[in-house]
Amino acid sequence: MDINSVGTVEPQYFTFAAGTDQLLLESGRTLGPVTLAYETYGRLNANRSNVILVCHALSGDAHAAGFHPGETAPGWWDAMIGPGKAFDTEQYFVVCSNVIGGCKGSTGPSSFNPQTGKPYALDFPMITIADMVNAQRRLIDFLGIGKLFCVVGGSMGGMQALQWASAYPDRVRAAIPMATALKQSPQQIAFDEVIRQSIMADPDWRKGNYYEHGQPNKGLAVARMIGHITFMSDQSMEEKFSRKLKNGNYSFTFADDFEVEGYLRYRGDNFVKRFDANSYLYITKAMDYFDLSDGLFLPGVKATKTRFFVISFTSDWLYPPYQSQEIVRLLKRRRIAATYCDLKSTYGHDAFLVEVEEETRLISSFLGNIKASLSPQFVPAGEERLLRSIAK
Amino acid sequence: MDINSVGTVEPQYFTFAAGTDQLLLESGRTLGPVTLAYETYGRLNANRSNVILVCHALSGDAHAAGFHPGETAPGWWDAMIGPGKAFDTEQYFVVCSNVIGGCKGSTGPSSFNPQTGKPYALDFPMITIADMVNAQRRLIDFLGIGKLFCVVGGSMGGMQALQWASAYPDRVRAAIPMATALKQSPQQIAFDEVIRQSIMADPDWRKGNYYEHGQPNKGLAVARMIGHITFMSDQSMEEKFSRKLKNGNYSFTFADDFEVEGYLRYRGDNFVKRFDANSYLYITKAMDYFDLSDGLFLPGVKATKTRFFVISFTSDWLYPPYQSQEIVRLLKRRRIAATYCDLKSTYGHDAFLVEVEEETRLISSFLGNIKASLSPQFVPAGEERLLRSIAK
Numbered sequence: 186m187d188i189n190s191v192g193t194v195e196p197q198y199f200t201f202a203a204g205t206d207q208l209l210l211e212s213g214r215t216l217g218p219v220t221l222a223y224e225t226y227g228r229l230n231a232n233r234s235n236v237i238l239v240c241h242a243l244s245g246d247a248h249a250a251g252f253h254p255g256e257t258a259p260g261w262w263d264a265m266i267g268p269g270k271a272f273d274t275e276q277y278f279v280v281c282s283n284v285i286g287g288c289k290g291s292t293g294p295s296s297f298n299p300q301t302g303k304p305y306a307l308d309f310p311m312i313t314i315a316d317m318v319n320a321q322r323r324l325i326d327f328l329g330i331g332k333l334f335c336v337v338g339g340s341m342g343g344m345q346a347l348q349w350a351s352a353y354p355d356r357v358r359a360a361i362p363m364a365t366a367l368k369q370s371p372q373q374i375a376f377d378e379v380i381r382q383s384i385m386a387d388p389d390w391r392k393g394n395y396y397e398h399g400q401p402n403k404g405l406a407v408a409r410m411i412g413h414i415t416f417m418s419d420q421s422m423e424e425k426f427s428r429k430l431k432n433g434n435y436s437f438t439f440a441d442d443f444e445v446e447g448y449l450r451y452r453g454d455n456f457v458k459r460f461d462a463n464s465y466l467y468i469t470k471a472m473d474y475f476d477l478s479d480g481l482f483l484p485g486v487k488a489t490k491t492r493f494f495v496i497s498f499t500s501d502w503l504y505p506p507y508q509s510q511e512i513v514r515l516l517k518r519r520r521i522a523a524t525y526c527d528l529k530s531t532y533g534h535d536a537f538l539v540e541v542e543e544e545t546r547l548i549s550s551f552l553g554n555i556k557a558s559l560s561p562q563f564v565p566a567g568e569e570r571l572l573r574s575i576a577k
Numbered sequence: 578m579d580i581n582s583v584g585t586v587e588p589q590y591f592t593f594a595a596g597t598d599q600l601l602l603e604s605g606r607t608l609g610p611v612t613l614a615y616e617t618y619g620r621l622n623a624n625r626s627n628v629i630l631v632c633h634a635l636s637g638d639a640h641a642a643g644f645h646p647g648e649t650a651p652g653w654w655d656a657m658i659g660p661g662k663a664f665d666t667e668q669y670f671v672v673c674s675n676v677i678g679g680c681k682g683s684t685g686p687s688s689f690n691p692q693t694g695k696p697y698a699l700d701f702p703m704i705t706i707a708d709m710v711n712a713q714r715r716l717i718d719f720l721g722i723g724k725l726f727c728v729v730g731g732s733m734g735g736m737q738a739l740q741w742a743s744a745y746p747d748r749v750r751a752a753i754p755m756a757t758a759l760k761q762s763p764q765q766i767a768f769d770e771v772i773r774q775s776i777m778a779d780p781d782w783r784k785g786n787y788y789e790h791g792q793p794n795k796g797l798a799v800a801r802m803i804g805h806i807t808f809m810s811d812q813s814m815e816e817k818f819s820r821k822l823k824n825g826n827y828s829f830t831f832a833d834d835f836e837v838e839g840y841l842r843y844r845g846d847n848f849v850k851r852f853d854a855n856s857y858l859y860i861t862k863a864m865d866y867f868d869l870s871d872g873l874f875l876p877g878v879k880a881t882k883t884r885f886f887v888i889s890f891t892s893d894w895l896y897p898p899y900q901s902q903e904i905v906r907l908l909k910r911r912r913i914a915a916t917y918c919d920l921k922s923t924y925g926h927d928a929f930l931v932e933v934e935e936e937t938r939l940i941s942s943f944l945g946n947i948k949a950s951l952s953p954q955f956v957p958a959g960e961e962r963l964l965r966s967i968a969k
Contacts, residue, residue, distance in 0.1 A: 386795035403778035
């Protein structure tokens with residue numbers, strides 16, 4: 186384990202809305218009890234002003250950094266979260282929670298439905314990005330945090346960052362939406378719809394009631410293969426696979442002749458072991474419903490002081506740079522502070538997970554500037570520890 | 578029926594390799610008997626020098642123009658083929674044949690296998706673009722045509738045009754590959770592989786032996802939905818659908834809330850009625866195997882006199898303009914006459930079927946120039962008729 190790791194971490198769980206005070210959803214339906222799985226890294230400072238909320242993407246989870254006991258693979262954004270990293274745990278208290286609708290410890294369609302004594306399956310109510318954020322807000326309240334220093338996320342995580350800033354402008358000092366959009370475009374909806382149809386076409390899906398029988402493996406694998414194509418770029422596929430053959434020759438069968446075929450099959454088959462098919466349906470639908478193009482800081486609303494850093498990636502064709510530029514344009518029209526960077530990358534949509542070096546340089550600087558403008562209110566976690574030890 | 582239509586047409590059939598002289602395929606296997614469905618429009622001139630061979634794309638067929646008796650929808654490229662159109666049937670004799678491996682009258686996996694007395698299904702040998710072209714060449718021989726005036730096609734049709742010029746340079750005066758590539762890229766292979774996996778994931782596919790039971794409807798529909806996303810552009814989807822809702826509100830169910838979802842479902846469901854699932858598997862594999870990047874007019878081969886007009890479309894992200902530019906670059910390196918145009922269009926890959934006006938202007942001019950350089954050998958069909966009537 187390198188010295189820049191947050192080390193061994195364990196998921197925590199917060200349950201709310203267990204009684205009559207259920208979570209009211211955008212659909213008008215209610216949900217409760219609601220459990221959120223979450224992790225934290227670094228230390229909360231005395232005035233609780235050093236909190237960075239990291240929001241995950243479609244198939245992500247609360248395990249953003251460090252290692253679970255006995256595991257060798259770190260969390261999904263470990264390269265960005267840790268001592269001396271972009272989200273420096275020597276300075277910040279980082280929180281990441283699994284979204285509702287998910288299947289990684291938070292309440293979702295695979296969770297126990299107290300009404301029926303069985304998994305919810307399709308009885309789970311449809312949820313939206315706003316619902317995800319409202320559930321997260323309860324966690325932030327529970328942790329006693331008034332104002333987030335920063336909320337950050339890529340892809341669907343970026344939608345949550347935008348939603349946080351939109352719904353709770355007074356509780357977000359800075360927002361970093363990456364590789365994301367104000368609203369899901371018809372092409373994005375189209376891909377999601379094909380993904381859903383692929384899952385629902387599998388008879389093993391059983392209208393969602395597959396939990397006693399096992400996942401709709403084939404439909405879910407195809408769905409994920411579609412996803413993986415959209416996460417990469419034409420160029421990154423060329424660089425990684427080109428037309429390389431697995432066995433040197435065309436088989437003249439329907440075997441996976443090309444390396445790119447083998448890669449997709451592997452990724453698809455692997456995914457079914459770790460992700461619930463119904464969660465994939467619910468979360469893609471939440472993304473499709475996302476549209477802040479008229480709702481992000483409506484004109485007439487008192488100007489927010491939230492400061493934005495919008496990041497896109499040149500080769501990202503799933504969430505193309507023009508969508509980030511639409512965010513920036515809208516913010517500028519509302520006279521909201523926004524910095525924008527279109528990072529040069531060949532990695533496509535995956536870039537937000539990969540382009541660590543550039544992101545670190547830019548994000549450290551952005552966060553540092555905000556921190557500097559706040560001091561002395563902002564007391565870094567490290568200095569606070571020092572002060573405490575002196576006080577003792 | 579407008580006066581620019583070729584009018585009522587009927588498919589014709591040509592069968593060869595019925596005896597021991599079977600069609601030798603690139604895989605080393607043989608196929609026979611082989612039937613090709615084809616149509617012709619216009620009149621062959623006296624010296625048989627006015628033939629334009631039109632090659633169809635993945636799910637196309639021999640019915641490129643005019644109307645089948647009793648039908649109201651014209652052939653798939655009717656806007657381009659007819660009196661006074663880009664492929665002017667007053668001047669040219671246009672031939673279009675269904676590819677082998679297809680399901681529109683030519684021999685393919687759904688055809689009767691004389692060895693078993695049942696449909697071939699997966700006993701059908703794997704075929705390549707070269708095999709398709711070799712079968713077409715037999716038809717052209719049968720029609721008594723020595724040299725094609727022009728071979729044209731978009732997408733997989735463009736691959737055939739390139740293959741014709743490469744394999745039979747002395748038999749192709751001009752070639753117009755549109756919206757195509759020298760080789761299938763890993764991203765294109767990836768989409769094809771997901772399409773195939775979607776079909777094969779459907780238990781109704783029955784390892785290809787579904788002919789007694791009916792098509793794998795769901796898998797094939799999902800496969801076609803994926804295809805349709807790749808045929809359109811982000812922009813054309815925005816223009817056509819944006820985020821328009823079918824019923825004005827979010828349903829908060831997995832219904833097709835958005836028009837784009839309804840469109841894809843309709844296209845998918847419709848496709849299963851008209852196209853054989855196994856043909857989709859075989860033809861996508863043929864495209865994936867296509868790679869002329871080292872084989873198009875090898876250095877040292879006597880320079881071909883074929884003249885090329887390469888056309889791409891700005892918003893085509895399935896066969897992006899850079900792939901057409903690779904064709905042109907290779908031709909130029911081989912000192913072969915090539916004109917190139919990247920047509921501005923928002924229609925994505927579909928543009929080659931849609932941008933009729935611009936295509937007509939450019940293609941008419943290109944063909945006219947070649948014709949002018951050939952006369953008096955070239956006798957347009959109309960003038961020939963005149964000469965004949967005088968001779969009577």
